[in-house]
Amino acid sequence: MHKANVPMAWRRFKSKYNLVGTKCTKCNSSFYPPRLICPKCRREGKIEEFEFKGTGKIVSYTIIRSGPDGFEKQTPYPIAIVELDEGARVTGQIVDYVDSDLAIGKKVAPVFRKVYESGKEGIIHYGIKFRPEN
């Protein structure tokens, strides 16, 4: 991945530190990552900020064993597409798991964690990961 500098990271803090996305109040679709235009209603849509609870279930998962720059030392790590209870789907790592937790349909909840560092003197990037819920 591209190592984001301070302004690049900063402008996404709100959505990355909490699951703040958007919602179209015309058709009731919710979006995370946030969308500025509702793909269904386009210009007729009305977009508002919307915070997701963060609970959801695993749609699919994998374990990354050959990581990109900045993640080489974290491998292996599981990553999943999670469908949030409110409907949107997001990508995130799975943490605090045992192997049997890695399953399609498994319920998960959000946790705030360090994601990667931009080199020795760079910034530390934080974001949402998911842990299994019983």
Add this chain to the structure above:
Amino acid sequence: MAERVAVIGVGLTKFGELWTKGIRDLAIEAGAKAMEDANMNSKDIDAMYVGNMSAGRFAGQEHLNALIADQIGLTIPSTRVEGACASGSLAVREGMFSILAGQHDIVLVGGAEKMSDVSTAHATTGLMGAADEEWEGFHGLTFPGLYALMAKKHMHDFRTTREQLASPAIKNHHNATMNPIAQFSFEITTEKVINATMVADPLTLLDCSPISDGAAAIILARESVARKYTDTPVFIDGTGLSTDALALHDRRTLTALDAAVRASKRAYEMAGVTAKDIQVAEVHDCFTIAEIMAIEDLGFFKKGEGGKATMDGETQIGGKVSVNTSGGLKGAGHPVGATGIKQAAEIVMQLRGDIGKRQVSGAEVGLTHNVGGSGATAVVNIFKR
């Protein structure tokens, strides 16, 4: 019917880790071979389109449109086209449209990528630029990872087995042994695929296309001009392009590429053919699961049955539809910007009937399926003799 556009020459470099060659060497070699194949001189060319994904990231070199034109000794209109791993087929479309628009008679379409000068981690990072950087790459997702998410879901929903998943790689390595430009020329087995180093579960090293250097070029000509150069023109009678969400999590489904379905519908319609008419196809098998989904999305097999069909030999040379006779991205290599053009060159040689050992006998209608990113861009082109 409007005038048709023909392919009158093809040129390919070797694909692989080519230490002695830089991107300009590769592009020029492919272009020169295509001109030789078309029996023409560079002064006959009216315009150029160059497909390339990431020379800036992989070689620090942008501005390829002018660089390559200049190195061939031309000052004609030249345009670089980018759509991640589908850059090559996008360039083919642009070249074709410039002829149909009446602007040019003869167009050189090339694609090149030089990936082996950077480390695997850096190449992985660069390739992730084709996915959603802020919401996928940020979390440490990789390209093998994206396709692994699709593979897991396909296996879950359709009971695709691990053996079925491996089968496109085995077939494509076999086909690659008959292709002199292929990166790999060794056979593999199901056991070897399953036991190879895990890259992103369930995909092992042998489920993945490699990191490659290479270039390919084709020469397009207006039908009325084409016959001056060749007795065996191959026509591009259909083309379709569709896009979708950059992020996999934003798509309708994980087990099909809707963009590829839409692009193929458009291309079939334009060419006046259906999936049943296709005898030979080059599909975007960047990972084994991608070929399984491709042959389903293109309508060759029902959704969920691509793995079984491949394992049953229905896509081998001479099967129901011969898929990836070149060895595909898996066996022949995947220098991303060159791939779409290499696919076109393979189909053209198949339809001309001069491809040698891997010839599909009597092939008259062929197709290329080229995907950018994890399915956000899909281009399907249809070729006829």
